[in-house]
Amino acid sequence: MVKNALQAQLLKAGLVDNKKAKKLTKQAQHEHRTGQSNEAELKANIEKAQQDKLQKDQNLNQEKQKVLEQKALVASIIQMIKQHRIKEIEGEIAYQFIDNNKIKKIYISQQVYNALVSGSLVIAKDQDSYAYLPKPLADKINQKMEGFILVNNSEKNNETTEEEDPYADYVIPDDLMW
Known part of the structure; x- marks a missing residue:
């Protein structure tokens, strides 16, 4: 179970899972008993995780955009073919x-x-x-x-024959029927 609002927010944002939340809760209880505090480090980790998630989302959106552009291009080419x-x-x-x-x-x-x-x-x-x-x-x-x-x-x-070709003088017709 989530102990504080920060962990609830992290779970809701999808930045941590239940296992990680329990670990953080135990770590916070240990720090509270010993008097140590890693709030600055915790906030830095949260900020880093948010930045990583933002970068990942942007990359995913770019890939989706490329796929959509590719589909639109194929559709326009097919339309051109059908019309002409x-x-x-x-x-x-x-x-x-x-x-x-x-x-x-x-x-x-x-x-x-x-x-x-x-x-x-x-x-x-x-x-x-x-x-x-x-x-x-x-x-x-x-x-x-x-x-x-x-x-x-x-x-x-439009291809040109090479000068060293011994059969260059002989023209081969393209419309031969076999």
């Missing part, structure tokens, strides 16, 4: 790409296929499906957060 996706894509041409180390196959129209191969369209992850987005929007999304754009052929088209 190209809807008329169905066709009979197969296009394969990699998503999470798995090869995915989709059937698209010739116009969408040509745009994907040339790099003017990209494939983005839209929660449980795929979205086809214009290249400038994909660049904006990548600036905000990476991981949403799965296929971006414009990066491959």
Whole structure:
């Protein structure tokens, strides 16, 4: 049981537990009998504990704020993808790409296929499906957060071949059908 108001306040604030309160009570009784007093030390310990708790709470709030900002960013990117996706894509041409180390196959129209191969369209992850987005929007999304754009052929088209490559004179088309 708590003997004085200070211990009650410490328990209420969560700075000490019942075991620590009993220890402090016994220590106070011993000091009272012997005539010693450590009130200044006790107050310093209480102040230190309060400062530690305040610092811990601030760090926890910062982490929560970062998580909330991350969720808001993901939500805004998903909203951008949903608003600007190209809807008329169905066709009979197969296009394969990699998503999470798995090869995915989709059937698209010739116009969408040509745009994907040339790099003017990209494939983005839209929660449980795929979205086809214009290249400038994909660049904006990548600036905000990476991981949403799965296929971006414009990066491959901008690569330069090395001079020592013996097959540099032979152009390999990207639109080969196997």
